[in-house]
Amino acid sequence: MARARRLHGWLALAVVLVGLFSLTVGATDVALGPALWKLATGEALTRMEMIVLWDIRAPRLVLGLLVGAALAMGGAVMQGLFRNPLADPGLVGVSAGAGLGAITAIVLAGAAPAWLAVATGDHLVAVAAFFGGWASTLLLYRVSTRRGRTSVATMLLAGIALGALAGALSGILVYISDDRQLRDLTFWGLGSLGGASWAKVLAAGPIILLSLAVASALGRGLNGLALGEATAGHIGLNVQWVKGGAILTVAGATGAAVAVSGGIGFIGIVVPHLLRLSSGPDHRPLLINAALLGALLLVLADVIARVIIAPAELPIGIVTAVLGAPVFLWILLRQRGMVDL
Amino acid sequence: MIERRALLALSAAFCAAQPGRAFAADEMADVIAIGGAVTEIIFALGQGHRLLARDATSTYPAAAEALPDVGYMRRLSAEGVLSFAPALIISAEGAGPPEVIEILRAASVEFAEVPEGYDARAIVAKIHAVGAALDVPERAQALAEMTQAALEAAVAQAADVDAAPKRVMFVLSTQGGRILASGTGTGADGIIRMAGGTNAVSDFDGYKPLSDEAVSAAAPDVILMMDRTGDHAATDDELFGLPAFSATPAAETRDVVRMDGLFLLGFGPRTAEAVTALNRALYTS
Numbered sequence: 119m120a121r122a123r124r125l126h127g128w129l130a131l132a133v134v135l136v137g138l139f140s141l142t143v144g145a146t147d148v149a150l151g152p153a154l155w156k157l158a159t160g161e162a163l164t165r166m167e168m169i170v171l172w173d174i175r176a177p178r179l180v181l182g183l184l185v186g187a188a189l190a191m192g193g194a195v196m197q198g199l200f201r202n203p204l205a206d207p208g209l210v211g212v213s214a215g216a217g218l219g220a221i222t223a224i225v226l227a228g229a230a231p232a233w234l235a236v237a238t239g240d241h242l243v244a245v246a247a248f249f250g251g252w253a254s255t256l257l258l259y260r261v262s263t264r265r266g267r268t269s270v271a272t273m274l275l276a277g278i279a280l281g282a283l284a285g286a287l288s289g290i291l292v293y294i295s296d297d298r299q300l301r302d303l304t305f306w307g308l309g310s311l312g313g314a315s316w317a318k319v320l321a322a323g324p325i326i327l328l329s330l331a332v333a334s335a336l337g338r339g340l341n342g343l344a345l346g347e348a349t350a351g352h353i354g355l356n357v358q359w360v361k362g363g364a365i366l367t368v369a370g371a372t373g374a375a376v377a378v379s380g381g382i383g384f385i386g387i388v389v390p391h392l393l394r395l396s397s398g399p400d401h402r403p404l405l406i407n408a409a410l411l412g413a414l415l416l417v418l419a420d421v422i423a424r425v426i427i428a429p430a431e432l433p434i435g436i437v438t439a440v441l442g443a444p445v446f447l448w449i450l451l452r453q454r455g456m457v458d459l
Numbered sequence: 460m461i462e463r464r465a466l467l468a469l470s471a472a473f474c475a476a477q478p479g480r481a482f483a484a485d486e487m488a489d490v491i492a493i494g495g496a497v498t499e500i501i502f503a504l505g506q507g508h509r510l511l512a513r514d515a516t517s518t519y520p521a522a523a524e525a526l527p528d529v530g531y532m533r534r535l536s537a538e539g540v541l542s543f544a545p546a547l548i549i550s551a552e553g554a555g556p557p558e559v560i561e562i563l564r565a566a567s568v569e570f571a572e573v574p575e576g577y578d579a580r581a582i583v584a585k586i587h588a589v590g591a592a593l594d595v596p597e598r599a600q601a602l603a604e605m606t607q608a609a610l611e612a613a614v615a616q617a618a619d620v621d622a623a624p625k626r627v628m629f630v631l632s633t634q635g636g637r638i639l640a641s642g643t644g645t646g647a648d649g650i651i652r653m654a655g656g657t658n659a660v661s662d663f664d665g666y667k668p669l670s671d672e673a674v675s676a677a678a679p680d681v682i683l684m685m686d687r688t689g690d691h692a693a694t695d696d697e698l699f700g701l702p703a704f705s706a707t708p709a710a711e712t713r714d715v716v717r718m719d720g721l722f723l724l725g726f727g728p729r730t731a732e733a734v735t736a737l738n739r740a741l742y743t744s
Contacts, residue, residue, distance in 0.1 A: 146538055165566070165567075166541070166544070170541060174538050174541075175538070296664075297665065297666050302533060305531075305534055315561070424538065428538075428539050429536060430515070431539060433534075
């Protein structure tokens with residue numbers, strides 16, 4: 119417990135350091151230090167420094183922090199809610215619905231009514247992904263809620279069915295897509311922070327921050343649920359409130375994250391487990407630590423994605439999986455049989 | 460024919476005069492080329508020394524391949540492109556993502572988009588567009604005239620074959636035994652027609668997976684593929700061993716043509732050559 123709380127400070131410090139690092143490295147030789155020195159001494163920044171630091175790296179850093187925190191906290195909440203180590207935000211249908219929304223937008227953008235294109239500008243794919251994610255979550259929630267009580271098992275099964283349906287509909291759209299749209303679909307599925315802009319930060323930021331705030335209050339409730347729903351009710355928890363809150367905040371956070379960054383796998387499932395292995399299953403510190411570690415790892419992965427083959431860029435989903443999966447396997451090997459919720 | 464030789468000699472001379480990177484530090488170099496055909500045209504215009512970098516599809520000429528690669532054109536990195544401090548980007552249609560293009564424009568990088576197309580007129584239009592962007596309209600005019608003459612000659616020669624037109628099926632991939640073939644409205648469709656063939660698949664637009672029966676029904680005389688590694692590198696035996704192809708005329712004569720993708724489908728200065736090469740491959744065996 120104390121150890122998990124101490125982790126808050128260390129992780130927060132690491133996030134700050136990695137954030138500064140991400141502002142200072144990139145394909146151009148613009149660096150943070152000299153720019154800050156210029157600011158401090160009242161000298162004007164060059165146009166190049168302004169654009170690289172303020173329009174490219176800064177929104178990318180902020181978006182990386184938000185998306186990483188949203189995905190990791192979403193994973194932690196889902197694993198707690200479903201009492202299942204394999205749960206990730208995908209289970210509530212967000213990923214399948216968001217994916218279907220994005221694919222629809224990519225393939226059918228040409229057929230969309232003009233007012234829609236005007237209303238969303240260049241962000242049609244992001245908007246469609248967000249609404250797709252939300253719509254499927256609400257549908258699942260409706261299907262699995264009877265007389266004010268949500269059955270987590272029904273939700274799990276219905277989520278699998280809905281995922282299959284969304285996959286099939288996506289398949290139809292893939293079939294009618296052309297060569298270029300196919301490539302866009304592939305790249306969207308691998309995720310990227312490459313299109314980061316302040317507009318995206320402003321669109322996704324409030325939703326993610328609000329969801330994170332609500333989710334961080336769910337720690338006690340999730341601890342209660344770990345004892346089983348009946349027991350949780352007996353110790354005075356409003357079980358339905360915890361379940362509904364968990365599902366809606368995860369849908370909000372991951373829906374917004376997926377909308378602005380595409381499909382970034384791995385963070386949601388691995389980060390919470392890493393933390394449980396190192397500092398125990400108590401959800402109260404876990405949720406905050408997960409947000410911090412998720413933000414940290416995603417920003418780090420993004421730095422690697424944009425530096426390793428500069429001037430080109432790797433999709434970030436490749437980096438998170440290639441680096442994350444072996445590390446996770448190694449940790450599991452060392453701690454054989456120790457995964458508990 | 461004469462124009463064609465002159466064109467080849469001209470582009471060879473330009474290419475030979477530009478050992479690529481050696482000029483990168485030149486103050487003249489301020490352009491990034493996006494798209495295989497765009498890059499080829501820039502070199503054919505003798506402006507290769509003005510290039511700082513190119514995208515992943517720009518693999519010809521060798522001097523272009525030696526330039527730094529800014530990645531896939533739909534997924535450009537704003538900072539990666541800016542790190543070259545370009546004044547001008549000449550790009551094939553559809554570069555992105557839009558946020559990145561916005562930032563590049565904000566950084567006062569000029570952005571010239573070259574329209575795509577799959578016939579002689581489109582190639583000439585591309586040459587003029589690139590020439591205008593590089594401010595060498597006279598050279599572009601000369602190259603366009605030569606390219607057009609060479610194309611017309613190649614197409615006329617290709618049409619002048621004493622044989623029934625062959626039904627050609629362009630196969631993009633055969634991954635997992637699933638045939639991804641070209642319908643109409645693609646570069647493959649354009650080059651097949653220019654080379655005096657008939658596209659065996661004409662009932663849809665773009666590239667689509669075909670069922671085994673549809674492949675049999677299309678009855679291609681020749682299978683046309685891109686010459687590269689990976690799943691495209693299926694051997695003739697593997698290819699004609701697929702159930703889809705086993706009942707086609709092409710399987711009987713084991714007629715498969717493999718050509719370099721950019722050469723075949725680039726629709727740039729080398730397309731006249733590609734037309735002649737494909738025509739020969741189709742009708743002489």
